[in-house]
Amino acid sequence: MPVEATELGRGKGDWRFVIRPQASLSWQGAKRYLALQAAVSLLVAVPWVIAGLWVVLPFAGGELVAVAAAFYWVLVRLQHIEVVSLRGERVKVERGRKGPEEETELPRAWAQVVLEEPARGVGASRLFLRSHGYQTELGAGLSNEERRYLGETLVRALDRGQRLARRGG
Numbered sequence: 001m002p003v004e005a006t007e008l009g010r011g012k013g014d015w016r017f018v019i020r021p022q023a024s025l026s027w028q029g030a031k032r033y034l035a036l037q038a039a040v041s042l043l044v045a046v047p048w049v050i051a052g053l054w055v056v057l058p059f060a061g062g063e064l065v066a067v068a069a070a071f072y073w074v075l076v077r078l079q080h081i082e083v084v085s086l087r088g089e090r091v092k093v094e095r096g097r098k099g100p101e102e103e104t105e106l107p108r109a110w111a112q113v114v115l116e117e118p119a120r121g122v123g124a125s126r127l128f129l130r131s132h133g134y135q136t137e138l139g140a141g142l143s144n145e146e147r148r149y150l151g152e153t154l155v156r157a158l159d160r161g162q163r164l165a166r167r168g169g
Contacts, residue, residue: 002142003150005157008087015157019082019150021141023075030071038064082138084129086157093129093136106131111158115151118144127151 002022008014025033045060076097083100085092091111094100110131117125125144128135138154139147 002146003139003153005153013086013157013160014088015084015086017082017084017150017154017157019084019139019142021078021080022143023078025075027075030075034064034068034071037067078141080141084138084154091129091131091158093138104134104136106134106136108158113151113154113158115148129154 002020004018006016006018008016041060041064045056048056079097081096083094085094086108089108091106091108093104093106095102106129112130114128114130114135115125116128125147126140127138127142127147127150129138139150142150
């Protein structure tokens with residue numbers, strides 16, 4: 001599942017959510033596919049080159065470069081991770097590939113989770129964490145069902161932490 005929810009310290013109301021997009025293709029799988037695509041492309045292009053139509057070769061190479069660039073772009077985007085931490089009085093959202101490249105902090109007591117459903121039930125929903133006129137989107141790479149699950153889980157974790165804070169526990 002692309003959303004991992006972990007309670008930190010039993011009974012404290014502190015949580016960490018790690019959000020990753022669905023990644024059904026690994027770097028290794030992409031390399032294998034590109035090698036297969038290159039082999040097929042060369043099997044088609046080489047006989048034409050031998051027959052004297054060498055102009056086919058740059059097109060075959062260009063096709064492979066375009067496919068490789070598209071795979072690279074998609075696989076890099078699939079490494080993007082969001083971490084939402086609920087600790088004490090703060091909600092912290094960190095985003096990045098190899099480490100936090102962007103950080104946002106909101107006061108936990110005023111944080112609201114808002115799920116905007118798509119118009120007419122078609123398209124992607126959007127999940128926001130809002131506080132004092134500021135909002136940040138969460139789980140853009142998730143499906144509507146996964147986004148709904150994340151929103152419900154975040155609401156429960158925020159409510160639980162606020163109840164514990166009011167009790168002083």
